Amino acid sequence: MxxxxxxxxxxxxxxxxxxxxxxxxxxxxxxxxxxxxxxxxxxLPWQRQTIKRQGLQIMTPCRYDYPLDRIIQQYKYQQQLQFQPLLSGLLCSLKQPKKVQAIVPMPISTERLEERGFNQSLLIAQDLAKHLDVPIWQPVTRLKQRAQKGLSRLERMSDIQQQFQLTPPNAVRYRNVLIVDDVVTTGSSIQALHNCLIELGCQQVHVTCLAVAEI
Incomplete structure (x- = not known):
């Protein structure tokens, strides 16, 4: 008991x-x-503010600078999972939106998952979900990413949007959700995921990430 x-x-x-x-x-x-x-x-390269990418407001605790950039790289590419409590703690230290019903981690392709062995955004999102006492929701999958060299900006945006696909229909729906990602640069992937969630009927889509990189 x-x-x-x-x-x-x-x-x-x-x-x-x-x-x-x-x-x-x-x-x-x-x-x-x-x-x-x-x-x-x-x-740590603290920022604790909201930045704007692709017209979306993104909450972030830090800039993608030393030593956090090294920590995230080791966590993602070298399976240094001992850094997870620190990275999760960064998001938990932020004042997150009220009345969030579910957390949506940034999806990665099957190929990327096999290469790394885990989805770093999902692991961090699970800790934040536990902190906020809300479920994880994964209604969108991601196809294999292709090289974008030689593509125009509009072509790149269209290609990224096509990478994200809705999973088979599910009775579970949430109106107020929070996207969790690790590092945001241009925000194109977040915009693509945001569009999918709006298509699913979400009315409020908030975004938070560990760090924001300069563009």
Whole structure:
């Protein structure tokens, strides 16, 4: 039988244990915020503001600068999953929109999933969903990405939009959702996913990402 009191005690003990563990970034001080020390947490390229891409407002805690850019790259391409608590903590530190009914992680193609072994946006979205106490919703799939060299801007936009496809009809529908992505540059992928969700009947589509890169 589930015992809330026992679970609370376990969480406290886990937190106490981690407070004696070395910071995952500098390894010199002990963990303070999401498995990193206070100095490393403060040294992240904080931004904590809403930026605009493709006409969409995107909430982001940080810029895609050192050391966060290295952390995200190691997490995505080198399977350094020990950084997940830190990355999830960045999104949880933001004031997220109210009354969000579900979280939609940025989908990746089957080929990309086989290459990496996981969808980084899904893993982070799952932690945020638990924090907000809402479900994960994945009504859109993504086809294999093609090389866009030589394409015009309009051709690239059209190609990206065609990569996103609605999954077979499902009775589950949400009106107020939150897209979660790792890094946003031009915002083309987010715009394509946003359009699919509007087509499904979503009335409010919010967007949040770990970091925003300059364009």
């Amino acid at each position: 589930y015992n809330p009191k026992s679970n609370s005690i376990l969480q406290q003990l886990t937190g106490l244990f981690r407070s004696f563990q070395p910071c995952q970034l500098c390894h010199a001080d002990t963990q303070h915020w999401h498995q990193v020390c206070e100095d490393c947490w403060k040294s």
